[in-house]
Amino acid sequence: MKVIYITLGFIFFGLGAIGAFIPVLPTTPFLLLASGCFARGSDRFNDWFTSTKLYKKHLEPYYENRAMTIKTKASLLTFATSMMLLSFLAMPNKYGKIFMAGMIVFLYYYFFFRIKTIKEPVKG
Numbered sequence: 001m002k003v004i005y006i007t008l009g010f011i012f013f014g015l016g017a018i019g020a021f022i023p024v025l026p027t028t029p030f031l032l033l034a035s036g037c038f039a040r041g042s043d044r045f046n047d048w049f050t051s052t053k054l055y056k057k058h059l060e061p062y063y064e065n066r067a068m069t070i071k072t073k074a075s076l077l078t079f080a081t082s083m084m085l086l087s088f089l090a091m092p093n094k095y096g097k098i099f100m101a102g103m104i105v106f107l108y109y110y111f112f113f114r115i116k117t118i119k120e121p122v123k124g
Helices: 001-022 028-041 044-050 053-058 062-065 072-092 094-114
Strands: 067-069 114-116
Touching: 001 028, 001 044, 001 053, 028 053, 028 072, 028 094, 053 062, 062 067, 062 114, 067 072, 072 094
Parallel strands: 067 114
Antiparallel strands: none
């Protein structure tokens, strides 16, 4: 199972790295997935990942302060909402649609009221 987590970690890390350069592909959600996979897969790879520039730029502020920049929140919400809307539209069951709509509402509640918003760090 560890090999699978490490492999997924590298796949998500690669997608997150590509997303750092291509605005259409979100960076943070993939890096969050990579972080979770590396944490479950290997202490060595997790230590490596947490020392990368991508981690320090995109995830470290969240892990340290439980806060995100407005840009990070927007990126995550855009990605998550689009995936949830696809599920909502594909759901044949009305109770499933109600559940998915509730999940979207909860997502926005959590991001707006439970996660602090911090200012973008000044680049010098």
